[in-house]
Amino acid sequence: MTQGELLYSGKAKTIYLSDKPDELIVSFRDDITAFDGGKKDRLEGKGASNADVSAFLFQLLEKGGVPTHFIKMEDPITMRVKRLSMIPLEVIVRNRAAGSIVRRYPFIEGHIFEKPIIAIDYKDDTRNDPMVNDEIIIALGLMTQEEIQTVRAEALRINEILKSFFESIGIDLIDFKVEFGRYNDRILLGDEISMDSMRLWEKGTHTSLDKDVYRFGKGDVMESYRAVTGRITGSGKL
Numbered sequence: 001m002t003q004g005e006l007l008y009s010g011k012a013k014t015i016y017l018s019d020k021p022d023e024l025i026v027s028f029r030d031d032i033t034a035f036d037g038g039k040k041d042r043l044e045g046k047g048a049s050n051a052d053v054s055a056f057l058f059q060l061l062e063k064g065g066v067p068t069h070f071i072k073m074e075d076p077i078t079m080r081v082k083r084l085s086m087i088p089l090e091v092i093v094r095n096r097a098a099g100s101i102v103r104r105y106p107f108i109e110g111h112i113f114e115k116p117i118i119a120i121d122y123k124d125d126t127r128n129d130p131m132v133n134d135e136i137i138i139a140l141g142l143m144t145q146e147e148i149q150t151v152r153a154e155a156l157r158i159n160e161i162l163k164s165f166f167e168s169i170g171i172d173l174i175d176f177k178v179e180f181g182r183y184n185d186r187i188l189l190g191d192e193i194s195m196d197s198m199r200l201w202e203k204g205t206h207t208s209l210d211k212d213v214y215r216f217g218k219g220d221v222m223e224s225y226r227a228v229t230g231r232i233t234g235s236g237k238l
């Protein structure tokens with residue numbers, strides 16, 4: 001692997017140029033943060049867990065017909081991806097109420113939505129990632145109405161694939177966040193899908209198997225991340 005110049009270092013991943021202009025190298029670090037960086041730690045093996053799960057789920061989605069940026073793993077924490085021009089939006093799909101939607105609106109935690117709910121936030125930490133609607137997305141020049149429709153449909157397709165996969169391993173998929181980017185004329189799924197970006201509960205319970213374990217001190221974070229990673233990658237579903 002040829003790892004080039006550092007392009008961006010975020011809260012949990014570092015992005016490097018590669019030996020090819022249209023490919024990047026993503027390194028999943030052991031850093032974990034919550035509450036907009038208010039809580040920070042380094043947990044050995046966290047990067048590898050999230051990389052493993054992301055790689056697995058990207059491949060599962062590709063098999064289901066969802067185009068992603070995933071190319072291959074270079075080593076346990078290093079992913080080669082297509083270089084996208086990221087659309088600075090977080091597309092959040094919710095099957096059940098938890099997290100910010102319970103704080104902001106009168107939903108009871110665990111409430112099952114009749115249909116999955118999509119909410120889109122503008123990625124800007126200095127503005128606390130404000131929620132946007134289609135008109136705001138268009139006014140900001142981020143996507144056309146047509147592209148918004150494509151992304152919404154893609155998010156729901158991703159949800160169907162992930163939900164039934166997690167069901168098969170005894171886990172309820174409560175919600176997740178994805179990011180998309182442009183690659184030539186197409187919009188592809190980028191970034192990561194991991195315990196940092198999904199809310200997962202042990203089937204039929206409210207027991208967290210994701211970053212909420214870290215956020216709210218619900219137990220041994222790495223024990224939980226390792227156990228979930230094993231259930232996902234050992235599922236035999238790829």
Ligand SMILES: Nc1ncnc2c1ncn2[C@@H]1O[C@H](COP(=O)(O)OP(=O)(O)OP(=O)(O)O)[C@@H](O)[C@H]1O
Pocket residue numbers: 008009010011012013014015024069081082083084085086123179181190191192
């Ligand atoms: N295929 C890709 N091509 C280009 N950039 C990407 C790709 N996949 C993910 N990214 C971007 O790389 C960065 C990943 O780093 P990380 O997730 O650690 O950042 P972060 O601290 O969460 O900050 P951010 O708010 O920018 O996501 C993100 O900005 C993400 O949008």
Ligand SMILES: [Mg+2]
Pocket residue numbers: 010
């Ligand atoms: Mg990020």
